[in-house]
Amino acid sequence: MALLLIATAIFGTVAYFSKSFTSTGNTVQAAKFNVNAVNESGETIGDGQFSLGENFYPGMDPVKVYAFEIQKNDTKVPVEYQVDLIPSGKLFPANGNSPIVLSLERKVNGEWKEIDHTSTFKPTVDNEQFRIFARWPHGDNDINFQGKTGNLKLKVVATQVDEEEGPPYYTGSIAFKATPSGDIRTTANKEVNFYKNDQGNKVIEVKMGEGNGDFEKKVGNFTITESQEGGNTWYKVVTDHEYYAGPKVWKLTADRVNTSQAGVIDFRKDTNVYLTIESQQLYKWFTSN
Template identity: 50%
Template sequence: MKKKWMLSLFGMGFIAIVVVSTVAHFSKSFTSANNIVSAATFSVDAVGPNGISIGDAQFDLAGDFYPGITNKEVYSFQVRNNDSSVPVEYIVNFLKSGGLFPENHRSPILITLEKLVGEKWVEQDYNKPITPNSDVETYRVLVSWLHSGNDINFQGKTGKIDFELIVKQADLK
């Protein structure tokens, strides 16, 4: 019985040594405290040719608009990054309505968006987001009425073009 008791005591001692030796090891901990996070600024402006933020400006469609007019500049604007630290992209929409813009999308009126790059105007695909390359970018809107077999069907009709520029934060990829 004494032997059993000693063996039992020895076994428990051995287990205690094993447990203590597996728990005891070197450890270090590092903490960085007082870190300050600041939200970025988002300050972008779009201004018309008069230098005033775009509002209810109208395209210059003075006089009669007729078949054969090509690339008539009807509007220009700048998009300015006012020290914004947020990456942005532009979305341009031309909301068209009226008799010159039928629902079947077979209007003779074509709208073109161009960006001034250096000293050259470059056509932009406004059906997808535009990523700016500089803090100030200059754009212009051109309208054309190309000849077609159904020009007479649009005689005397009117239409409306609402211009919408949406500047939003771009996702970094």
């Protein structure tokens, strides 16, 4: 499957620059099959023999179907990106019961992180990179989708925005992997407050607002507090809901905090355990205090 980006520049008398890119009509073909496999009870299981090629079939390994990047080039005005991945057709019914699982990933601080199919954010690097994966896990109704087709529409909109004033300030993307074997939970556009407490230590507070996603339910509001212990500077993360393996303490020393990517603070407790926050205002305050 290939995606074709058609770029259209829009000019007019509006006060802001805006440019959109749309890719539609990208066909996904599910292979037909005539083999039936049953278990000991005579029930059909999600398995069968499919033809090869670019067809999708139950149990297939995840496949990268497209990769793209948004290039800022010499843009000087503040800009915001919106990325939409919109499936449609009989292979992707409106009720969301498609057997095909699509994943949209964005490269943040050198790591690929899954984001929502509709995401809005401000760029933190000149070239923002993305990729799309598709997989078909075994399911109870795989046979119902044999031979059906669907379309993928990819839409990218870049829009000029005002310079942010505040407070309040709002984050870009947030990613939290609390334990080595835990899930990566992500969210974005959350209110963030930052200040120094009476002891002169940094405090970062992130509020979920009225969101109702996985991050809001499983992590919730969280606070990062700086402290001085045993001759070291520590950062302790306390959340509303997240449960950590072992003692319920998630903290790291200051030397584990990575600020090498402008606009992103990476609290890297371990190689595969981290909390990253994207915010230009927070980054400027954190690195200058």
